[in-house]
Structure formats: structure tokens, C-alpha cells
Amino acid sequence: MCGIVGAAARRDVVPVLIEGLRRLEYRGYDSAGLAVIDEHSRLVSARAVGKVAALADRLDAEPFAGQVGAAHTRWATHGGVSEANAHPQRSGDNVAVVHNGIIENYESLREVLEGKGYGFHSQTDTEVIAHLIDSHLQTGLGLREAVRTSLGELDGAYAIVAVTPDEPTRLVAARRGSPLVLGVGNGEHFVASDAAALLPVTRHFVFLEEGDLVDLTADSAEVIDLQGTTVTRPVVESSLSADAADKGGYRHYMLKEIFEQPKALGDTLSERFAHGRPLEAVLGPDAAELLPQVRGVHIVACGTSYHAGLVARYYLEQGGGVPCTVEVASEYRYRDPVVPPGTLFLAISQSGETADTLAALRFARGSGYVATAAICNVPESSLVRESDLVLMTRAGPEIGVASTKAFTTQLAALGLFGMLVARHNRLDARMEKLYARQLLHVPAQVEKTLQLESAMIKWAEWFADKHHALFLGRGPSFPVALEGALKLKEISYIHAEAYPAGELKHGPLALVDADMPVVAVAPNNRLIEKLKSNLQEVRARGGQLFVLADPDTGIRSEPGIEVVTMPEHIEALQAPLVYTVPLQLLAYHVAVARGTDVDQPRNLAKSVTVE
Ligand code: G6P
Numbered sequence: 001m002c003g004i005v006g007a008a009a010r011r012d013v014v015p016v017l018i019e020g021l022r023r024l025e026y027r028g029y030d031s032a033g034l035a036v037i038d039e040h041s042r043l044v045s046a047r048a049v050g051k052v053a054a055l056a057d058r059l060d061a062e063p064f065a066g067q068v069g070a071a072h073t074r075w076a077t078h079g080g081v082s083e084a085n086a087h088p089q090r091s092g093d094n095v096a097v098v099h100n101g102i103i104e105n106y107e108s109l110r111e112v113l114e115g116k117g118y119g120f121h122s123q124t125d126t127e128v129i130a131h132l133i134d135s136h137l138q139t140g141l142g143l144r145e146a147v148r149t150s151l152g153e154l155d156g157a158y159a160i161v162a163v164t165p166d167e168p169t170r171l172v173a174a175r176r177g178s179p180l181v182l183g184v185g186n187g188e189h190f191v192a193s194d195a196a197a198l199l200p201v202t203r204h205f206v207f208l209e210e211g212d213l214v215d216l217t218a219d220s221a222e223v224i225d226l227q228g229t230t231v232t233r234p235v236v237e238s239s240l241s242a243d244a245a246d247k248g249g250y251r252h253y254m255l256k257e258i259f260e261q262p263k264a265l266g267d268t269l270s271e272r273f274a275h276g277r278p279l280e281a282v283l284g285p286d287a288a289e290l291l292p293q294v295r296g297v298h299i300v301a302c303g304t305s306y307h308a309g310l311v312a313r314y315y316l317e318q319g320g321g322v323p324c325t326v327e328v329a330s331e332y333r334y335r336d337p338v339v340p341p342g343t344l345f346l347a348i349s350q351s352g353e354t355a356d357t358l359a360a361l362r363f364a365r366g367s368g369y370v371a372t373a374a375i376c377n378v379p380e381s382s383l384v385r386e387s388d389l390v391l392m393t394r395a396g397p398e399i400g401v402a403s404t405k406a407f408t409t410q411l412a413a414l415g416l417f418g419m420l421v422a423r424h425n426r427l428d429a430r431m432e433k434l435y436a437r438q439l440l441h442v443p444a445q446v447e448k449t450l451q452l453e454s455a456m457i458k459w460a461e462w463f464a465d466k467h468h469a470l471f472l473g474r475g476p477s478f479p480v481a482l483e484g485a486l487k488l489k490e491i492s493y494i495h496a497e498a499y500p501a502g503e504l505k506h507g508p509l510a511l512v513d514a515d516m517p518v519v520a521v522a523p524n525n526r527l528i529e530k531l532k533s534n535l536q537e538v539r540a541r542g543g544q545l546f547v548l549a550d551p552d553t554g555i556r557s558e559p560g561i562e563v564v565t566m567p568e569h570i571e572a573l574q575a576p577l578v579y580t581v582p583l584q585l586l587a588y589h590v591a592v593a594r595g596t597d598v599d600q601p602r603n604l605a606k607s608v609t610v611e
Pocket of ligand 1: 302303304305348349350351352353354357401402403604605606607608
């Protein structure tokens with residue numbers, strides 16, 4: 001991952017680059033750096049370990065300025081977190097490069113370059129790119145051709161930006177496997193990993209395609225495709241506003257995003273139903289032709305999006321009789337899956353840029369599926385552009401690294417998607433209308449469930465000094481338990497695991513004691529009596545239970561069992577969406593109580609664009 005931003009203008013671009021980095025920090029935040037060509041056509045740069053604020057402080061203390069430059073916020077892949085490994089990586093005073101991605105053949109390239117006399121000062125794969133470009137500049141090539149030639153020698157995935165004082169008004173950028181967008185300003189041009197980084201300076205973007213190289217000055221931007229041909233790519237006006245990404249009075253983005261869920265869910269569902277049933281056209285113009293052919297679904301995703309996929313399996317199979325498999329993308333892409341006739345491939349991704357998910361999609365394209373489909377939150381993402389059918393989640397920008405509203409809106413979109421597929425299989429119109437009504441009621445249920453925050457603050461006091469926690473659920477509540485455990489470990493660093501409650505006796509029960517809080521998700525469904533027995537197994541071993549229960553279950557608080565009752569009866573289709581909300585609040589308040597960095601937890605990043 002990492003975030004990159006570049007600018008060519010007729011004003012000092014340092015403030016633009018710093019603001020761009022701040023907006024890209026969700027992509028990585030272990031160190032940051034920036035290089036510009038100054039007024040004397042010299043390459044100057046600064047780097048700092050830590051967040052972008054540390055770099056900004058350094059630049060306040062030792063300022064410099066320039067009209068062309070590139071900047072970077074890092075999530076370490078090759079080489080530990082240190083100033084020497086931060087970007088820009090330089091080749092002496094002649095080239096500076098920022099890079100997002102991984103160069104797989106960097107070791108062999110490094111040997112060749114060392115043979116040519118280049119000294120290396122970092123452990124990064126990126127430093128190789130800087131020296132490689134310099135070696136081609138030394139043969140008399142201009143920056144554009146030096147970059148193009150270098151890229152031909154690199155294996156792996158990347159987005160890069162390069163500058164040289166030899167051509168002080170120029171910046172050359174390229175993408176292969178990592179996202180990059182070109183921002184078109186008024187007499188100035190920019191590039192960045194994400195359009196959101198450039199919203200303060202422009203709303204006009206070109207979404208670069210795989211293999212594109214772009215040659216920028218303040219006045220011009222030439223895009224060159226993989227074949228070396230100059231191409232014209234459409235300029236798109238973004239509907240996002242520059243302030244879409246502020247905290248709106250909340251202490252953390254994560255809390256704001258948790259509380260935005262009723263609106264986000266409403267947006268995901270609005271104008272997508274007619275006569276009480278979902279509209280096929282929400283998946284795009286080809287849906288009418290493709291959906292009747294679908295007899296099964298393969299879902300592929302990572303992280304929280306994978307948990308959404310696990311819930312969708314219940315929607316498709318139980319509600320609709322549609323066979324469904326769900327797999328993490330990093331495994332699927334190397335597994336040679338067997339594709340039964342009539343199978344649809346579905347990728348779920350908040351960002352639409354997760355490297356493993358994108359690679360899985362590209363693999364699936366030639367693998368005999370009826371079609372590829374994407375459920376995604378970012379309209380301009382690679383995943384959306386490369387899928388046959390697309391359903392947007394409309395969650396709005398999600399900044400907190402721990403995913404919240406992106407997850408619940410994925411579930412809402414999957415509810416809708418499930419009906420559209422299942423109606424061509426076992427789902428009849430009467431049931432479809434019932435499910436549609438249940439889904440449309442979810443935003444109101446989530447609104448009420450947010451009122452459980454004070455109860456979750458109390459629970460959080462129990463968890464704050466613990467080292468481990470277990471989460472239990474059965475049926476579709478198992479993925480909800482997985483998501484609850486993931487939230488807790490991501491932001492509070494408490495080791496948390498989730499199990500299907502019936503599996504407890506096959507091992508995890510050995511861990512249960514008074515120091516191991518056990519959270520159970522207990523909607524009133526056909527498995528409730530079995531779940532109650534599983535909870536007894538925990539109580540009998542002295543485990544402390546925290547149960548989120550449907551009011552109809554009859555589960556009440558007693559010594560050793562803390563019960564929080566949901567605000568109303570929640571139907572099976574609704575339960576994964578609604579029960580997720582208190583678990584998000586629990587994780588958030590435990591993290592606050594422990595004083596961790598809620599929005600930018602250690603070692604993580606929001607968008608993982610490396611394998
Ligand atoms: C990262 C994020 C997770 C996210 C996962 C998949 O690991 O930290 O929150 O669930 O990537 O991201 P995607 O954008 O594909 O949903």
C-alpha cells in the first residue's frame with residue numbers, strides 16, 4: 001500500500017503535498033517524506049519516521065519550497081520503519097522516487113546496479129527504481145524515456161512518481177497493479193493514489209489505466225499507454241467534497257462512521273426497489289441478460305469484506321437455494337478453483353483496490369464464470385471498472401482503518417444482491433417482498449441500536465484490562481462474531497477469536513476461565529436453544545458471558561451473564577446488520593479505554609494494494 005502524491009504547478013506545492021499525504025494516511029502511516037525541485041533547480045527532500053504530522057513539523061522547522069514535487073506516506077514492506085527506508089528514495093542529487101507496491105526482482109536489479117557503482121542506503125525495493133532511472137538518464141535519455149525503460153525492467157506491482165532536477169518542471173508517474181489518479185487543475189496537474197488526496201485542489205480527475213504512464217508539467221499532462229501510444233482518457237468530475245473526510249465533531253472517524261450507519265444504509269437501499277422488489281438494473285445494464293443464467297456464486301474478498309461474504313452465503317443458500325462458496329482472495333487466486341456451469345464470480349471490496357481481490361477478479365475473468373460482479377464502495381476503483389456487474393454500497397468515504405459502515409452497507413447490498421440472484425432460483429415473489437420490507441427497515445433498527453452505546457461503554461470497562469476474548473455465534477451470527485473479534489483485535493490489540501458456538505467444545509473451551517470474557521451473539525432464530533446450551537458450557541467453566549440477545553429469547557442477566565437486549569425483535573435477514581453495531585461500539589470503547597490509536601491502529605492500513 002502506501003500513499004503517493006505528486007504535483008506540478010506555478011506555486012509552492014509543499015502545502016499541497018502535505019495535505020495530500022494527510023488525506024492518504026489511511027493507506028499507511030509509519031513514516032513519510034517529500035521531495036521538490038527548488039527555485040535553484042536543486043533536488044531537496046525531507047523524511048520523518050511517524051505520521052505525516054512529524055514530517056510537517058520537520059518542514060516547519062527547516063522549510064523549503066518548490067513548484068514540482070512528490071511525496072509519500074509509508075506502510076513498510078521491504079525494510080523496517082526508519083528514516084533511511086522512508087520515501088522519497090534518491091539516486092544522489094539526480095533522481096527522487098516515491099513508490100507504492102512491491103518490486104519482486106529488486107535483488108537481481110540491485111546487484112546489477114551495484115556492479116555499475118551505485119551505492120545503496122536503504123533496505124527498500126524502491127531505491128532500486130531511483131538508481132535504475134538514473135542509470136538510464138546517464139545514457140542521455142530524458143526523464144520520460146528513462147522511466148519508461150526502467151519500468152520495462154521491473155517485475156511486480158507499483159505506482160511511482162519520479163522527479164529529476166535535469167528537467168525541473170516535469171514529473172513522470174506510472175501505474176501497474178497499484179492505483180493512481182491524475183488531477184487536472186487550473187494551470188497545474190497532480191497525481192495521487194486516491195482522488196480524495198487532491199480534492200482541496202481539483203475535482204477533475206483522470207482514472208489512469210493499468211500500465212499507463214503520465215508525463216506532467218503545470219501546463220500539460222500526456223498519458224501514454226502500455227504500447228507506448230499517447231492516449232486520451234476521459235476527465236471525470238468528482239461528486240465528493242473536500243470536507244467529506246472530516247470528523248464532524250466526533251472524537252474519532254470510527255465513531256463518526258459507526259453513527260453514520262443509518263444514513264449510509266438508507267443511501268445504499270434508496271431508489272433500488274420498485275413495487276416492493278429490488279430492481280435488477282441496480283447491477284448494471286447487463287444484469288437482465290446475465291442473472292437468469294446464474295445457478296451458483298463464488299464470493300471472494302479479504303478482511304471485513306470476507307466476513308460480509310460469509311453472511312451472504314446464508315442469504316443465497318438458505319433464502320434462495322443458490323449454492324455459494326466464500327473464500328479469502330489470497331488463497332482463491334492460487335487454488336485453481338473448479339467452476340461449475342452457471343457460476344457467478346462476486347468480489348466484495350470497500351476500496352476496490354485490494355491487490356489480492358483484484359488479482360482474483362482478473363484470474364476469474366478467464367475461468368469460465370457466467371460473469372464477474374463487484375460489490376464496492378468506490379465508483380472509480382479498478383474493481384468496479386473491471387467487473388461486468390457492479391453494485392455500489394454508497395457508504396461514503398470511510399477513513400477509520402477498522403471498517404464499520406462499509407461492512408454493514410456491504411451486507412445491505414448483499415441482501416439486495418441475494419434476492420436478485422435467488423429470484424431466478426428458489427425465491428418466490430411473496431418471500432422476496434417480505435425480505436425487501438425487512439431490509440428496508442434495517443436503517444431504523446440500526447438507529448435504535450446505536451442507543452446501546454452506554455451499555456457497551458459499561459461492558460468495555462470489563463474488557464479494558466483483559467488480554468484475550470472469545471466471540472461466539474451460530475449460523476449467520478458466526479460471521480458477525482468473526483467481525484466483532486476482528487474489530488476488537490484491530491483497534492484494542494486484545495487477542496480475540498471467534499468460533500461457531502457448537503465448535504467450542506472441540507478445543508477453545510480449554511481456554512475459558514474468569515479472565516477470558518466470552519461475547520455471544522444471540523438472535524432468536526432456530527439455533528437459539530442450541531446456543532443457550534453452548535453458553536451453559538461456558539458458565540459451567542467459570543467463564544464470564546456477555547450476551548447480545550433478542551428480547552424474545554428469555555436470556556436474562558444473572559451472576560456471570562451480562563445480557564444486553566436488542567431494541568426490538570430482529571429477523572434473520574436483518575440480524576447480521578443490526579447485531580454488528582453494538583460489537584463495533586464495544587471494540588471502539590475498549591480501544592478508547594486502553595488509549596490506543598483508534599483510527600490508525602499499529603501495523604495496519606486501510607487499503608492493502610500489495611500482495
Ligand atoms: C485492509 C483493511 C480492512 C479491510 C481489508 C479489505 O486489511 O484494514 O479493514 O477489510 O483491507 O479491504 P477492501 O477494501 O477490499 O474491502
